[in-house]
Amino acid sequence: MVSLEQARFACTYERTRCDRSFATIGDKSFATMSADSSARGRIRLLALDADGTLVGPDGVVRPAVKEAVAMAQDQGLLVVVCTGRRYRTARPILEELDLDGPVVVHNGVVVKNARTGETTEQHFLPDEFFAPVMEIMGDLGPPLVYVDRYFDGIDLYAEPSDRCHEFQAEYLESNPNVVHEVESVAALPTGSVVMISSMADSESLLTLKGRIEGQFGDRVQTNYIMNTNYRGHILEVTRAGVSKWTALAKICEGLGIAPSEIAAIGDDTNDIEMIINAGMGIAMGNAVDEVKRVADYETESNARDGVARAIERLLR
Known part of the structure; x- marks a missing residue:
């Protein structure tokens, strides 16, 4: 399994090499992201939070978001939902997005097959x-x-x-x-x-x-x-030691995907580790400030199709 220290080192190296550092939240514009012509070539996996990110304020996956996720899959990206939800409440989202790979639920404690619900990884409380x-x-x-x-x-x-x-x-x-x-x-x-x-x-x-x-x-x-x-x-x-990121890192290790090849989008504090360690960390416009401070870029809110806007820019 990729250790947290290894992942942080890999991502720090990649960010330094690409000179993607910002002094303030306001500097993290998507104009800068679009100008990074090498960004798309590095990304192989898209990690998406659910509530506050994929799902709109009304609790529904908006059409533009659904279309953008489909576009990402069509272009060869593996889309992995990483959520604090339990599998049963995450499943309608997974079905709507037609996902059949791994899904991270319970904030990383459990990993399942998105289509079948079979558990592939679990970490019980001692x-x-x-x-x-x-x-x-x-x-x-x-x-x-x-x-x-x-x-x-x-x-x-x-x-x-x-x-x-x-x-x-x-x-x-x-x-x-x-x-x-x-x-x-x-x-x-x-x-x-x-x-x-x-x-x-x-x-x-x-x-x-x-x-x-x-x-x-x-x-x-x-x-x-x-x-x-x-x-x-x-x-x-x-x-202890279980999070969305630790679960995602293990998935990526098995698939031969480096942390620098991950783009992660989220809005709450349970997404911070994932956003820090992903090669490209994106904060929702409605994210808490702690998330915005550590993200590479900031997209629109979930009320304004922020995930769709991020994916569209990513795939340019």
Whole structure:
């Protein structure tokens, strides 16, 4: 597997060689990208975030984006969706875009075949962290426990919605078919937990995040991200060292694709590592500032077909 340090070195070298550095976000224009005539020749894989990137503010893949992704595939680029979604909720997007290669879900914890749903890679939370993490997160109400049981029709376990934060309750009530309700999530068997997650207001989740990081340090991974389709934010706890980028790097290693041959587009903090390490990192116009600061270029927002605009420029 390509290490994070190796990937960063490779991408730093490529960026230095091509003199693609910018002092401010405003300098990262697509005019500069179009002028880089060697850009298209280097890119073999297009890594795309879903919510806030591929998907518009209305939750739909816009026609221009769909056409641009098809154009990229027609020109030989491998398109890999890298999302925090679980496979079941990512699948409609994959089907609409007619993708049949790998898909990175659960922020890199699981990699599946986009067409069949078969798991090709998974990194469960070590048993030793389950109980203490549950204890901390339980202070905000019972968290969600995600598993990789797509073919059994179970994506996550949860306690009754009236016990949890109102934002999480809204999510549970909207997804009854794949939520397996139990009396106590803390009593669930360990060994196959994809992640532990809570949905709530920003202040409450950041407090939990600080406590978890204070107790476990880098022995677990925490992801604090926007809840694009519901209210508030999401705090996820997964196995340490797992991310969209680590999953993507392993996919690329198996295909003989170098980090410098990847273009990545995203909008939230869980996309930062991917955007830093890709040969070409592109921030959505609606991206958080942390993403814009590390990206090579900035495209339009997801309300203005930003992915389509980026692909069109990339393929010129």
